[in-house]
Amino acid sequence: MSFITLDSVAAATPDGRPLFENLNLTLGAERIGLVGRNGAGKSTLLALIAGVRAPRSGTIARTGSIGVLEQIPDLSSATRLADLLGVGAAWDRLSRIERGEGDDADLSDADWTLPARLDQALADVGLAGMAAERPAASLSGGQATRAGLARLLIAAPDVLLLDEPTNNLDADAREVVARLLSRWRGGAVVVSHDRALLRGMDRIVELSSLGARSYGGGYDLYAERRALEADAARRDLDHAEREVRRVTREAQVARERKERRDAAGRRFADRGGTPKILLGAMAERAENSGAKEGRLAEKLAAQAQAARAAAEARVERARALGFELPSSGLPGARTVLALEDAAFAWPGGAPMIDGVSWRICGPERVALAGPNGAGKTTLIRLITGDLVPTRGAVRLGAPFALLDQRATLLRDEESILENFRRLNPAASVNDAHTALARFLFRNTAAHQAAGTLSGGERLRAALACVLCGAIPPQLLILDEPTNHLDLASITAIETALSAYDGALLVVSHDEDFLTAIGVERRIALKKRDAEKDVA
Structure with missing residues (x-):
């Protein structure tokens, strides 16, 4: 039984920018993971299904009740x-x-x-x-x-609509969401970048400007098929480039052959003795034959170029977000961070952090673990100097940079270039453009206002600003960096961080992310007695 049927649906942003078109989707008693780049229209699609927005064109039929996990109001x-x-x-x-x-x-x-x-x-x-x-x-x-x-x-609606239900939740709360969906016997559409949650889906639907493409099974099967498609796209590009070279070579051979025939015809005419009418007919045939060959060569060349352009576009989509982080120059034996019996409490309050002692040496990768309310943010504020410990000491032995999930070091009203030069005042305009190009903000892209960037673009811009300065940080502190990123951006960030040669201190509930960046050690914080309510 189908609860929801979308037929040739198109949608656009309020200012008229097209999001997707010709989208066809049927939802029954199954769990669908909806993925796609930030800005592709995933939340808009949920609003269309729920009936709170109307499609630009197409129809949506609903035969069941719909329940939406809403944001909690004040x-x-x-x-x-x-x-x-x-x-x-x-x-x-x-x-x-x-x-x-x-x-x-x-x-x-x-x-x-x-x-x-x-x-x-x-x-x-x-x-x-x-x-x-x-x-x-x-x-x-x-x-x-x-x-x-x-x-x-x-x-108990027939269909659940969940938009990023595990954002900002700790591991226990994420498990509650996953367990609820595993037991759900109706329909569900889940917008999420949480790969653990997406593994429990019956199918993955990838949304793009062209509509929706469906992949049977959960996230791992989807990722495997997408990797195969990327490999096929690269093979198609290799074939298309060879075909362009072949067509170009054959066209050159045809031109040279025609030039030899034309030269022979002129020599024949120069010897005389041939009636002009016959020479005219011979010239017309040669001209028609040459024109026909030329048109055929142009057609083949155009087809080959179009095939190469299409293949390049497919490959570019797969590699567009790839970038490398510059070297930090961190010596392997340096003590980057040391906490010595560190504690913190607000005046008159119970300790939020109490007796914490550990250190990070060299390019270690450490995760701060624990439920929401365990004090991870407080501990980061102690490390960065935003708070002063009420007992013990926090010692930093290397330059550091903090990147939170919103990359708040960037000012929304400033362009990426302006943010870079504000944070790196010694950099010239040319230095800034060179650094930003390394992080895929080339030419005019560097002039985008930070407030208009997607989550992945914003984090990439923040990384460029902190890593390409005169003194690159040797310790990166990341506070829930993947919360507002799409899957493609998360993969790009993971690839870059896995090759980073500095130290990492990470707060994240995304186990896939922690594994991908090579976390070697976990430091667990426990919730204080006064805060033992379920998070």
């Missing part, structure tokens, strides 16, 4: 967990009946199954035992996201 003090779950009125009705205050309408409309369904939904998302009357504003971000999932379980 919550007032009067909002309770029951309200967040979408059952506030039904819960109040049961409460009135329980107190003996219910009227006939309450008795008639009461949903006696609600308490059991609510308890089961909360248990399924790791919030077992949480009171329905609890103020929603008291929930952590992770708890609020889990409550949003519980709301969908209670509503």
